[in-house]
Amino acid sequence: MTARARVWLFLVPALGAAALFVWALTGLPDFGHYRGPYGDVVNARVIPERHATSAVAAVNFDYRGFDTIGEEFILFAAVVGVTVLLRLERDEHEESPRDRAERHASIEVADAVALACIGLVAPVLVLGVYVVTHGHLTPGGGFQGGVILAGGPLLVYLAGRYITLRQLRPKGVLDLGEGAGAGGFVLIGFVGLVAGAAFLENVFPLGSTGSVFSAGTLPVINVSVGLEVAAGITLIVYEFLEQALIVRAGR
Amino acid sequence: MTDVLQALATLLVAASAVGVVLNRDPLRQAVAFAFFGLALFLLFLVLQAPDVALSAMVVGAFAYPMMTLLTLAKVKDRSG
Amino acid sequence: MNQLPYFLAAWLFFVGLYGMVTTRNFLHLVMCLGVLQASTYVLLLEVGYRAGGTAPIFKDVPRGTRAVDPVVQALTLTDVVVGVTVAALLMALALQAHKRCGSLDPNDMRPMQG
Numbered sequence: 159m160t161a162r163a164r165v166w167l168f169l170v171p172a173l174g175a176a177a178l179f180v181w182a183l184t185g186l187p188d189f190g191h192y193r194g195p196y197g198d199v200v201n202a203r204v205i206p207e208r209h210a211t212s213a214v215a216a217v218n219f220d221y222r223g224f225d226t227i228g229e230e231f232i233l234f235a236a237v238v239g240v241t242v243l244l245r246l247e248r249d250e251h252e253e254s255p256r257d258r259a260e261r262h263a264s265i266e267v268a269d270a271v272a273l274a275c276i277g278l279v280a281p282v283l284v285l286g287v288y289v290v291t292h293g294h295l296t297p298g299g300g301f302q303g304g305v306i307l308a309g310g311p312l313l314v315y316l317a318g319r320y321i322t323l324r325q326l327r328p329k330g331v332l333d334l335g336e337g338a339g340a341g342g343f344v345l346i347g348f349v350g351l352v353a354g355a356a357f358l359e360n361v362f363p364l365g366s367t368g369s370v371f372s373a374g375t376l377p378v379i380n381v382s383v384g385l386e387v388a389a390g391i392t393l394i395v396y397e398f399l400e401q402a403l404i405v406r407a408g409r
Numbered sequence: 410m411t412d413v414l415q416a417l418a419t420l421l422v423a424a425s426a427v428g429v430v431l432n433r434d435p436l437r438q439a440v441a442f443a444f445f446g447l448a449l450f451l452l453f454l455v456l457q458a459p460d461v462a463l464s465a466m467v468v469g470a471f472a473y474p475m476m477t478l479l480t481l482a483k484v485k486d487r488s489g
Numbered sequence: 490m491n492q493l494p495y496f497l498a499a500w501l502f503f504v505g506l507y508g509m510v511t512t513r514n515f516l517h518l519v520m521c522l523g524v525l526q527a528s529t530y531v532l533l534l535e536v537g538y539r540a541g542g543t544a545p546i547f548k549d550v551p552r553g554t555r556a557v558d559p560v561v562q563a564l565t566l567t568d569v570v571v572g573v574t575v576a577a578l579l580m581a582l583a584l585q586a587h588k589r590c591g592s593l594d595p596n597d598m599r600p601m602q603g
Contacts, residue, residue, distance in 0.1 A: 161511075161596075168510045172503060179499045188491035190540030197537065197558030201545055204559075205552070213545035213559035214460045214566065222563060229567040236574040243581040289463075295548055297459035301570040305467045312475065368548060387570060391472065394577045398479040398584075419497050422531070426501050426524050430508035435516035442520050449527055456534050457544045457557045464569040465530070472573045473523060477516055480580045484587050 209364045210294040210373035218299070219379045223358045227343055230383060234340045237390040244397045267318035275317035283310045290384035294376040295368065303380075304387025311392050315399065332393045339386025346375055346382065411455065418452040435481055439474040446470045494535050501528035515583035515593045519576050526572050530565045537561035 187193050200221065204213045208220060218226050286307035293299030311328075347358035355361050358375075365372030425445040432438040446469015453462035501524055508521030537558030543550070545559035587593050 165511055168507070172506065176499060176503050179502070180496060183495040183499060184492050186492055186495060186536065189494045189535060190491075190538060192537060192539040192542075192558055194558070197545075197556075197560055200559055201547075201556050205547060211546060211548040212460075213547065213556070214562045217559050217563040218567065222560070225564075226567060229571050232571050233574045236571075236578045239578045240581045243578070243585055297463055297544075297546060299460070299566075301567055302460070302463045302467055305464075305472060305570060305573075309471060390574065394574070395475070395479065397581070398476070398483060415494065419494060422527075423497060423500050426504050426527070429524055430504050430521055433513060433517060435514055435520070438517055438520055442523065445524065445527075449530075452531065453534060456538050457542060458534050458562045458565070459544050459546065461530065461534060461562050461565045461569065464566045465527075468569050468573045469523075473520065473576065476573075476577050476580055477520065480516060480584055483584060484593060 205367055208360065208373050208376070209367040210376055211368060212294050212296060212299075214297075215294045215299050215376060215380070216373070219294075219376050219383075220360050220374075223347070223379070226383075227347070227358075230340060230343060230386060233387065233390055234336065237336065237393055240394050240397055244400070267316075272317040275313045276319075279310050279313045282313060283307060286310070286384075286388070290380055291370060291377060293380040293384075294373040295370070300380040300383025300385075301387055304384040305391060307384065307388035308391035308395070312395055315395075329393075329396065332389045332396065335385055335389035336393060339382050339384070339389060342382035342385070343379060346379055349375075414455045415452075418448070418455045421448040422452050424448075435477055439477040442477075443470045443474050446473070495532065498528045498532035498535070501525070501531060513594050513596065515586065515595060516580065518595070519579045519583070522579070523572065523576060526568075530569065533561045533565050 200217060201213055204210060204216050208216050210216045210220075286303050286309070288303075289298035289306055290300055290303030293303065314322075350359040350361050351357050353359075353361040360374040360376075362374040362378070364374050370377065422445070425441065425448045428441045429438060429445050432441045446465055449469060450462045450466040453459075453465055505521045505523075505525030505528065508524065509518055512518040512521065537560070539555060539557045542555045542557040545556040545562065547554075547556075583593060586598065590597055590599075
């Protein structure tokens with residue numbers, strides 16, 4: 159079947175589906191007139207019950223914490239998938255970084271870029287840690303802060319210091335960090351069981367509203383998720399970068 | 410005022426989505442996608458969702474283009 | 490026409506789907522998938538929006554201010570980050586496909602023999 163015919167085969171049913179979709183959308187309540195009671199209940203009860211000022215974080219890690227465990231493990235599985243897919247195959251061998259550096263000697267990073275990147279590594283890491291630890295107070299949390307933290311190693315790579323970074327052998331630490339983050343979340347759930355309440359119930363002391371050490375398990379879970387997301391994304395970037403050092407036999 | 414902002418943000422998102430799809434070359438599309446991420450960030454901000462806006466910004470302007478560029482670099486390395 | 494903002498979700502969905510169907514490059518496909526996913530985020534957030542409401546963060550805000558729905562925001566926010574990791578997985582698949590067949594074009598993928 160030609161490409162043209164395939165596009166037409168798609169367009170005609172797609173228009174029908176679009177018409178149905180739009181008709182379904184007109185059945186929703188009017189935009190701006192939020193009806194459901196659940197959101198209002200959560201907004202009213204978040205500060206008295208959990209001493210957390212961010213209702214979104216409280217829903218994510220406390221009221222609906224079990225769903226977040228599932229989502230975190232989707233992320234974990236995707237990182238494992240990337241690692242498995244990009245593994246060293248039987249007919250490939252790894253080129254030593256020195257040879258590669260010689261081959262690419264002509265590619266030099268401009269001084270301004272290198273300076274800017276090295277200068278930004280520390281602020282980005284501090285910003286990431288801030289966003290992770292203040293997730294229960296202001297917008298932010300483990301997921302966003304983890305992605306920001308993963309930007310630190312990437313800036314080092316952009317500054318042309320990848321070979322130095324690689325000599326640190328970060329893969330073991332990254333694997334450990336990711337596992338610790340994912341397992342930590344489940345462990346905190348078990349702490350609830352051990353304390354005699356339900357799995358993942360908020361059993362830590364609640365503290366005073368507005369301070370960093372408040373809202374019970376929320377900051378701890380935020381740190382655990384932040385660790386996992388940061389390690390996971392850095393691992394993905396690392397696997398892609400390692401592909402550069404793999405040479406197919408016989409080329 | 411809020412209505413005007415929402416209408417503008419909606420139009421920006423719709424236009425940048427078309428820009429992402431119509432750019433066939435992944436290298437150019439990565440930049441278009443970063444702009445799409447920015448438009449989504451503005452829309453989510455106007456819809457009073459700062460957490461989601463932060464997520465969308467970080468993901469759309471940082472993670473997606475970075476991974477696309479890394480994959481493109483590896484593909485070019487291999488075939489060139 | 491009070492449901493007009495919802496049509497953005499339909500627009501994003503079908504624009505992304507068209508891009509995926511007519512793609513000639515795996516990486517282009519992954520980013521069109523990103524556009525498709527954005528349609529669900531937009532629809533979720535617009536369902537939870539309340540006119541005149543403020544963000545559901547109550548720091549330095551007097552108690553009792555009407556806020557928008559936090560539940561849909563919680564759903565969307567994890568979804569966004571997980572979506573990018575799945576996109577990374579798809580790009581790794583595209584890289585392996587390139588290793589096997591030498592091209593990133595879906596039309597060049599032949600069914601496996603034997």
